[in-house]
Amino acid sequence: MTETLALTGERTAPGIWHENYWFARHEAAYRWIVAELLPTAGRVLEAGCGEGYGAELLRTAGSEPVFGLDYEDLTLQHVRRVYPQVQVIRGNLVQTAFADASFGLLTSLQTIEHLWEQPRFITECARILAPGGTAVLSTPNRLTFPSGNWYHTRELTMAEFTELVEPEFEITHTLGLHHGERLQEWEAANGSCVDAQLAGPHDEWPAELRELVTGTTYQDFFIKPSEIRPGDLDASLDLILVAVKPTDG
Numbered sequence: 001m002t003e004t005l006a007l008t009g010e011r012t013a014p015g016i017w018h019e020n021y022w023f024a025r026h027e028a029a030y031r032w033i034v035a036e037l038l039p040t041a042g043r044v045l046e047a048g049c050g051e052g053y054g055a056e057l058l059r060t061a062g063s064e065p066v067f068g069l070d071y072e073d074l075t076l077q078h079v080r081r082v083y084p085q086v087q088v089i090r091g092n093l094v095q096t097a098f099a100d101a102s103f104g105l106l107t108s109l110q111t112i113e114h115l116w117e118q119p120r121f122i123t124e125c126a127r128i129l130a131p132g133g134t135a136v137l138s139t140p141n142r143l144t145f146p147s148g149n150w151y152h153t154r155e156l157t158m159a160e161f162t163e164l165v166e167p168e169f170e171i172t173h174t175l176g177l178h179h180g181e182r183l184q185e186w187e188a189a190n191g192s193c194v195d196a197q198l199a200g201p202h203d204e205w206p207a208e209l210r211e212l213v214t215g216t217t218y219q220d221f222f223i224k225p226s227e228i229r230p231g232d233l234d235a236s237l238d239l240i241l242v243a244v245k246p247t248d249g
Helices: 017-037 053-060 073-082 118-128 158-165 181-190 193-198 207-215
Strands: 044-047 066-070 087-090 103-109 129-140 170-179 221-225 238-244
Touching: 017 053, 017 103, 017 129, 017 170, 017 193, 017 207, 017 221, 017 238, 044 053, 053 066, 053 103, 066 073, 073 087, 103 118, 118 129, 118 158, 129 158, 158 170, 158 238, 170 181, 181 193, 181 207, 193 207
Parallel strands: 044 066, 044 103, 066 087, 103 129
Antiparallel strands: 129 238, 170 221, 170 238
8 A cells, every 4th residue: 555644634645545535636736737837947846745745746747856845744754755756845834944036836735724824925935936936826715615624724715815915926827626527416416525525434424425535536626717806716616826926026
C-alpha cells in the first residue's frame, strides 16, 4: 500500500478509499492548473503543501523546481519520503523566509480557510512572487460547504475572496468547481453525496454510496469561469482565483 498520512480532518490524502471523493475534488483543481497554466517561467511554490500530492503533480507536469512549504514537521517528513524530488521547506505561510520575487508561480489550494491572518498571507504571496508571476488560490465556498469544520478559521464567498486578493493582485480568472454529470445524476436520485458521506461512519455507508465514492475521479468534476460577476459562482463547491502580481508594484 502506498504510504499516506493519517486522516485528522484537516487535510485529504490519496490512497484512502473513504476519502476518495475529497481527494478527487482537490485533484481536479490541480489538473486544471496543469492543463491551463503550465508550463510557467520561474520556480514554483506550493504554499501549504500538506500530503504533497499536489506539488508532485505540478512537478511531474513539467514544473521544475517545485518547492513545498508547510508548517508541520511530520507532514514534511512524509513529503520527503514519498515525493523526494519536491523540495520541502518548513515555515509559516504568513511570514516565510523566501526572498522577494522568488517564484514565478505560487499555488495554495484549500489552505487560506485554515489561516487566522488571511490578509497577511495574501501580502506575503505577493511579496515572494516575481512581478508578472501568477498565484492560484482555492478555498471551499462558504455558501455550499458543510458547516462545522473546526480546522477552518474563516470560510469565504467569492465576493469575500476577491475582496481579500484584489489589494495585492490583478485577478484574471474567477472560477468555481462543480459536480460533473455522473455525480449530478447520483444526487438527483439519492440527494447530496456530501451529506450522505457525513451522515454516518464510512464503515456503515450503503453499498451505492461506497461505489460512488470509490469510483470518483477528478474527471467527475468540472471547473467553470464566472462570465459576469463573482456572484455567478455562489452555487459552486470550491472557489478558485487566478491572479497576477502587477509588474509596476
